[in-house]
């Protein structure tokens with residue numbers, strides 16, 4: 001049987017177990033000075049705890065591996081102990097690396113053997129709804145080796161010749177047809193063996209894990225993302241996240 005026609009472990013087993021790796025080791029430079037981004041408060045609770053709860057909200061996820069700032073593993077462990085999390089879910093904390101890609105690899109290395117499906121979810125996307133998480137898992141269970149949630153773009157996108165100096169005008173090189181573009185979110189879902197192979201093989205710096213699977217020549221599929229799965233990157237994103245959370249709490253009556 002060729003590599004292409006061989007069913008992925010996830011496809012072969014409808015009862016495949018799912019773990020989530022949460023890279024949370026970034027500094028959050030674009031958010032401005034302060035604690036590492038994942039540990040900053042959103043609605044009075046660290047952003048990381050929201051992200052962990054978002055993964056554990058899926059009944060399919062039975063392990064969450066948090067990849068913590070290298071000097072912050074003890075703090076992250078005590079945060080997980082101090083906050084209410086579902087009993088059905090296990091948690092592991094490992095120290096992260098210099099780049100997001102390194103942190104994801106360290107999380108993958110810590111996974112016990114019984115997990116066949118892996119989600120990779122940014123701690124910086126604390127408000128992803130559980131329906132999005134479940135849609136990603138379902139697409140992997142249906143046999144896709146790599147799945148990303150994504151949204152169509154609201155803005156027109158230009159490719160430019162980057163200026164040597166910030167603020168200098170940049171010549172436009174092309175305008176890719178917007179209808180074919182998608183803004184990609186997390187959690188990204190993978191057949192574990194595929195993601196491990198991608199991390200062992202691809203040495204280029206990429207900005208998402210699915211990009212590494214694309215470099216293996218495999219097809220990555222897109223499922224609908226969600227507006228509330230946006231990444232908290234800059235200060236305005238934190239204002240938006242607080243507003244979304246406040247609306248949820250109002251709707252839930254607490």
Ligand SMILES: Nc1ccn([C@@H]2O[C@H](COP(=O)(O)OP(=O)(O)OP(=O)(O)O)[C@@H](O)[C@H]2O)c(=O)n1
Pocket residue numbers: 022023024025026027028029030031037038067096097098099100101103104121122123124125231232233
């Ligand atoms: N060495 C790194 C860098 C990033 N991340 C994680 O990758 C996710 C997405 O990264 P991003 O939003 O870019 O976070 P930062 O790298 O912290 O942001 P910045 O680039 O502004 O410093 C975040 O949850 C971040 O904690 C990580 O685990 N290890």
Ligand SMILES: C[C@](O)(CO)[C@H](O)COP(=O)(O)O
Pocket residue numbers: 100122183184185186207208209231
């Ligand atoms: C993985 C990601 O969230 C998908 O949009 C994104 O690429 C992370 O990018 P960053 O460079 O770490 O902000």
